[in-house]
Each structure stands twice: as C-alpha cells, then as structure tokens.
Amino acid sequence: MNVLVLGSGGREHAFAWKLAQSPLLTKLYIAPGNAGTAQVGINLPFAATDFAAIKQAILDLHISLVLVGPEDPLVKGVHDFIVGDEEIKHVPVIGPKQYAATLEGSKEFAKEFMIRHAIPTAAYFTATPDNIQESFYFLSQQKPPFVLKADGLAAGKGVLIIDDLELAKRELESMLNGKFGAASKKVVIEECLHGIEMSIFVLTDGSHYVTLPEAKDYKRIGEGDAGLNTGGMGAVSPVPFCNTELLQYIDTHIIKPTVDGLHADGIEYCGFIFFGLMVSGNTAKVIEYNVRMGDPETEVVIPRIQSDLLALCVAAANKTLHNQTIQLDSRTATTVMLVSGGYPGEYVNGKPITIGNTPDSIVFHAGTKTSENHAVVTNGGRVIAVTSYGNNKNDALALSYNSIKNITFDGMYYRKDIGFDL
Ligand SMILES: Nc1ncnc2c1ncn2[C@@H]1O[C@H](COP(=O)(O)OP(=O)(O)O)[C@@H](O)[C@H]1O
Ligand SMILES: [Mg+2]
Known part of the structure; x- marks a missing residue:
C-alpha cells in the first residue's frame, strides 16, 4: 500500500523511517518532508495544511493511508476534509477529526473532559x-x-x-x-502540581488502544533545565523511575478512562494520544493531552517499537486494534537535538550540514532541506535528532554524543546533559 505522511520534522522522519521497514508498504510519500525523509521516501512539495494538494496527491499517487504528524492540520480539520470528500473518503486518516483535536486545541475543553471522566488532573x-x-x-x-x-x-x-x-x-x-x-x-x-514530568502515548481506534513506550523530554535550551523553552532538546525512553506499578496506575486511572471517555462522549478518535503527566510516587496527574505524537519523544519511542507500525495503523483504521499486540525493544533509546545557533530566538537557515559516519546512531532530520545544489542545509531551529540505543541511558547517550562529533554545521548547539536528572 502507498502511504502519505504529513509534516516535516524529526517526528515525521522517525515515522517515515519506521514505515519504510514495513512489508505492507509499497511507496512512501511525505509532504513536505525534509532532507532525511527523502532518504526513505519521496517528498512532495506542498504544506501539510494544503488540503487541495493533499487530495490531488491521494488521487494521483493512489494513497491508501494518511498519517498526520503535527497538530496544525488536525486542528484545521484535515481528517474531516478527507472523509467529507466523495472521491477520497475511503482513505483512512491516522489522526483525529477537528472536534476531537479540541482536546489539544482548548485547555478548557480538555479539563472539562478530564473532570467529566474522573481522570486525575490539577x-x-x-x-x-x-x-x-x-x-x-x-x-x-x-x-x-x-x-x-x-x-x-x-x-x-x-x-x-x-x-x-x-x-x-x-x-x-x-x-x-x-x-x-x-x-x-x-x-x-x-493548581500547581509537583513531581517529575513524563509522557506516555497510545495509538487508539476509538475503543481499543496499544500503549507505546513512555518518555521524558528536555524542554529548556540550557543545561540543568535553565533558560528559554524550546520545542524539545532531547529525550529518553524508557524512563528509569517508571515502574510496573506506576504504569498500571496510568493505565487504569488515565489511559483507559480517556479512551472510554471519548467513546462515551461519542467522540470518534483514530490516532495517537500524547498524555503529558506529572508523576508523584507511583501516581500521576494529567497536565495536558496532545492529539499527536510529541517531538522529540517520537525519535526515542518509535525506535523502541519492534512491531510493524503500518500494521498497527491499518488496524487502528479498521477498528481492530484489540487483535494487535505491540512488541517493544527493552533497550534504552536516547536522542539529542542539534539546534541552530540563536534558537529558540532568532537564527539563520541555509547553513550547510556535514554528516560523517555515525554507525552507532540513527540520524533523524528535523529542520533540514536539500538545497538547489543538492547539499543538505539547515531549515529550522531544531535541525537534527541523534538517536542511539544502549543497555541504559548512559550507554545510549555516550553513543549519541560520540556520533555528534561527526556532524557539524555553523552555529550548531546541543545540550550535553540530556538525562541528567534521571
Ligand atoms: N498544573 C501545573 N502544575 C505545574 N506545572 C505545570 C502545570 N501545568 C503546566 N505546567 C508546566 O508548564 C508546561 C506547559 O504546560 P502544558 O499544559 O503542557 O502546555 P503547552 O505544552 O501547551 O505549553 C508543562 O510542561 C509543565 O512544565
Ligand atoms: Mg506541554
């Protein structure tokens, strides 16, 4: 089958990297993608929110599944658009409809939902x-x-x-x-919550779900979690303090009531749910929902999934996720984000990137593109996520930091203390 991924960040490269390994895949397209997604699929030159172009691509390229990476097209109603169009309504979309996306688009809507379904929150x-x-x-x-x-x-x-x-x-x-x-x-x-933040993710068909690995991300630009907020500077999965008891609590009190609550409220949902949690001991409260995967969490979560992601997406679309199990890699995955000098403030795009040998890591492109003379250049604040596996976070991080020595661009910055608090 042919698949279209919408988006252009590290999350979408991780999705594309994983989908490209699926025996179910024929051709993979990414719109608009980046220089990394072009290594595993075919980039299409239109924005993830250009609905007319999406429709044309679905028809011309015989797309049979659309996976939406970022929130913007979801909140703008890309799913409603596709199922509302006679010519393309048969094509399943992984990513919720506009109304369900309000779980992310309105904090009040999300709080009302949580209170209605007795889901622990501030x-x-x-x-x-x-x-x-x-x-x-x-x-x-x-x-x-x-x-x-x-x-x-x-x-x-x-x-x-x-x-x-x-x-x-x-x-x-x-x-x-x-x-x-x-x-x-x-x-x-x-109310201000206290504890340690962590995220967990599910893929749901609206009634059933598979739980993906949990992760912790690092949002601040500076070491020791200092300075301005960014889109995310690195991530670790699994999270060492997340034991079976905590996972059980999260499943019983948070994930299941959320999926059941959507069902009870008559909110159709096919896609990923991101649960932002504040953990205290072996309990947790929900800080927020996102209606898609996180970035850079995807760059550690997806590499830990051994099962066929495309098979899981097809099952989600067919509402048969209860027939699926998910196999996970027990190793730790870490990612370190390389960012443009000046980010999250002003920065300059178009800096040539040199990527040497990095046999011990997966180099996910985030803000990159291929220039007219075929060079890979920077194209965003967050440029590259360097993911590695290890038997523990220190081993994995050592490999990521070692690989980073072989990647350069003018003004490159990264945090050297990812995972410091774990
Ligand atoms: N009730 C709360 N108590 C303590 N910290 C919070 C609370 N709500 C949010 N935060 C902090 O603010 C950050 C951003 O809040 P969040 O609801 O995730 O909004 P968004 O991601 O949309 O900016 C959280 O990651 C967390 O660090
Ligand atoms: Mg948040």
Whole structure:
C-alpha cells in the first residue's frame, strides 16, 4: 500500500523511517518532508495544511493511508476534509477529526473532559473577561507558584508560571486582554502540581488502544533545565523511575478512562494520544493531552517499537486494534537535538550540514532541506535528532554524543546533559 505522511520534522522522519521497514508498504510519500525523509521516501512539495494538494496527491499517487504528524492540520480539520470528500473518503486518516483535536486545541475543553471522566488532573478555574473577580478569588486560594494557561494554541508559549500573586493577577488581565491573541481570550488557572514530568502515548481506534513506550523530554535550551523553552532538546525512553506499578496506575486511572471517555462522549478518535503527566510516587496527574505524537519523544519511542507500525495503523483504521499486540525493544533509546545557533530566538537557515559516519546512531532530520545544489542545509531551529540505543541511558547517550562529533554545521548547539536528572 502507498502511504502519505504529513509534516516535516524529526517526528515525521522517525515515522517515515519506521514505515519504510514495513512489508505492507509499497511507496512512501511525505509532504513536505525534509532532507532525511527523502532518504526513505519521496517528498512532495506542498504544506501539510494544503488540503487541495493533499487530495490531488491521494488521487494521483493512489494513497491508501494518511498519517498526520503535527497538530496544525488536525486542528484545521484535515481528517474531516478527507472523509467529507466523495472521491477520497475511503482513505483512512491516522489522526483525529477537528472536534476531537479540541482536546489539544482548548485547555478548557480538555479539563472539562478530564473532570467529566474522573481522570486525575490539577484543580482549575476558567477565567474570562466576565468573571475577573471570581478568577482573582480562585487564584488567591492557590498556593504559589500560580499557573496561567492560554486556552487556545499558543505555539508552546501560552503557559505562565508566576511566583507572586499580584503579578499573576496582572498577567491574567493582560492575557485576557489579548497577550496571546485569541488563544488567551480565556485563561485556565490551575493548581500547581509537583513531581517529575513524563509522557506516555497510545495509538487508539476509538475503543481499543496499544500503549507505546513512555518518555521524558528536555524542554529548556540550557543545561540543568535553565533558560528559554524550546520545542524539545532531547529525550529518553524508557524512563528509569517508571515502574510496573506506576504504569498500571496510568493505565487504569488515565489511559483507559480517556479512551472510554471519548467513546462515551461519542467522540470518534483514530490516532495517537500524547498524555503529558506529572508523576508523584507511583501516581500521576494529567497536565495536558496532545492529539499527536510529541517531538522529540517520537525519535526515542518509535525506535523502541519492534512491531510493524503500518500494521498497527491499518488496524487502528479498521477498528481492530484489540487483535494487535505491540512488541517493544527493552533497550534504552536516547536522542539529542542539534539546534541552530540563536534558537529558540532568532537564527539563520541555509547553513550547510556535514554528516560523517555515525554507525552507532540513527540520524533523524528535523529542520533540514536539500538545497538547489543538492547539499543538505539547515531549515529550522531544531535541525537534527541523534538517536542511539544502549543497555541504559548512559550507554545510549555516550553513543549519541560520540556520533555528534561527526556532524557539524555553523552555529550548531546541543545540550550535553540530556538525562541528567534521571
Ligand atoms: N498544573 C501545573 N502544575 C505545574 N506545572 C505545570 C502545570 N501545568 C503546566 N505546567 C508546566 O508548564 C508546561 C506547559 O504546560 P502544558 O499544559 O503542557 O502546555 P503547552 O505544552 O501547551 O505549553 C508543562 O510542561 C509543565 O512544565
Ligand atoms: Mg506541554
């Protein structure tokens, strides 16, 4: 079968790398892809949100499955578009419809869902310009630090954590006044949770699910988790503190009630769910849902899946995931992200990248492209994710850091302390 992957990051290269190994695959296309996806499939020159071009590609290239990487096309309704079009509605889409994508697109929607289905999460109150006094009251009842979240998508920048109550009140007002545009017309105020963050992922057909490996990512630009937030600077899977008891808790109290809750609410869902968790001892609370895989977590999670990912996707589309089991590699996988100098602030694209021998790692491209003279050049803040396996995180990381010695581009930066807290 021919498959189309939408997206252009490290996550999509990891998907493409894995799908390319499937005996079920005939041809693999990625739109728009990057210089890495071009090594394992055929890049198509249109954006992941260009619905007309997606339709044309499905027809011309006889695509029989579409896998959506990023949230943007999902929130814009790519799944609804495909199933709503007579000519292409037979093509299954891995990735939820627009309404289900609201689990990621609106923090308030997600909180209401969790409360309705008794899924453990932080207490919250939704602030709007009409209830400012009640919002201040809820805020004043919380222990610092104060957590303020823009309701809508804000490119990972919409969450503020503030120590001082008066400052939190001022920030709340400024958010409601449009600090993050339409995304912060509503603000979810949350109780502050304490513990260690971790993520876990499932692939679901709306009734059944297979659980993928858990992972921990590193969001800050600086070592010791200092400095500005980024899309993610590295990841580790499995997470050493995640024992069977914790996994059991997460399955019983979080994953199963989520999938059952979607079903009970009549929300069709075919695709991946990302659970952002705050772990404390052997229990956890949900910080957020994402309606797709995380990046760079995918670059450690996918390499740990031994089963055929395409077979799992086909089963998800056919609603037969209950007939599937998932085999995992027990080794640790780590990834270290190489980023452009200046990121997450200003940086310059188009820097030539040299990749030498890296036999001990998988080099996933994130922000790269092939230039007109066939050179691989930088094309984004996060450029390359270097993934390795090991018997433990230290062995795996040693291989990633060793491989990085053979990769260079002008201004390249990476964190040398991924996994430091584990
Ligand atoms: N209730 C909370 N208590 C403590 N920290 C939180 C809480 N909610 C969010 N955070 C922190 O803020 C980060 C971003 O919040 P999240 O809900 O994941 O929003 P987004 O990923 O959309 O920016 C989390 O990864 C976590 O570090
Ligand atoms: Mg998050």
